[in-house]
Amino acid sequence: MEWKNIYRGFLMGTSDLIPGVSGGTVAVMLGIYDQFLGAISGFFSKDWKRHLNFLIPLATGMLLAIFSLSRLIDWLLAHHYEETMFFFLGLIFGIIPYLVKEVDAFHNFSVKHYVVFLIGAIFVGSLSFFLPDKAGDPMTNITPLVLFGLFFSGWLASMAMLLPGISGSMVLLIVGAYPTVINALSNLDVPLIIVTGSGIVVGFVVSSKAIRYFLTRYPFMMYALIIGLIVGSIFVVFPGIPNGGMERLLSGGTLIIGFVISILLQSAEKK
Secondary structure, eight states: OOTTHHHHHHHHHHHHTSTTOOHHHHHHHTTOHHHHHHHHHHHTSTTGGGGHHHHHHHHHHHHHHHHHHHHHHHHHHHHSHHHHHHHHHHHHHHHHHHHHHHTTHHHHOOHHHHHHHHHHHHHHHHGGGGSOSSOOOOOOSOOHHHHHHHHHHHHHHHHHHHSTTOOHHHHHHHTTOHHHHHHHHHTTOHHHHHHHHHHHHHHHHHHHHHHHHHHHHOHHHHHHHHHHHHHHHHHHHOOOOOSSHHHHHHHHHHHHHHHHHHHHHHHHHHO
16 A cells, blocks of 8 residues: 555645645646546556555545545635635645646747647636635535536536646536535535535546546647646635735745745655
8 A cells, every 4th residue: 555645645635625726736746646647547447456555545635634624624714715825826836847847848848838838727717707706605405406416516526626727626616516515524414425426436537537548648738738727726726915914924924835845745755
């Protein structure tokens, strides 16, 4: 078992609770994105046993984060929104130079790659215009139609989780399911968790194979898209300039902390 994946999964699960922050981005930062896609895709093949050593600790860490931190994340977003979002901005700023260097973009990218980069950045950045100002209240009248909507929302969110830069939580916000899902996690509403989780699993199966195929066949094009998606997520995560002087100071501090943690995690993974 790759027990180190427990902490990796914990970081990915934490990020997926935050609207605008992608677990795929954290996987890239940790250097396990390709392996992550390959393990999910390979799990639903005849060689599925070979991928359990990677996936079980990773899934354990993700579940630990999702169930243990959902209340904390909900509280931080409600009471320290700017500071929390600036922390994640720091993480994102820290990963971009690493990706550019990793793919040697200045030598390997041509005009078509920069066009794809811009398309990815504009696409994710424009999603900020569709985010509601307020998350709203969780749904209480659970009908079969609501359950189907939660299943489909989970499917859409899982596709976003696999792509760096696009947050599954952000997709849930856009389709109006985020308050219901985060409330179900906080209160351990098992039926709703199972329905949404089933949609996430189906989305993982379908999307991982497609993304892995394009990464194998068109690596530079895909990395141009991935970098664009991550750059575009900056505009979604950015909460605006805080009003008070203390809030600006704290937000600047969390931005620096996030940036330093991003660099340290990359260095630790390389070693």
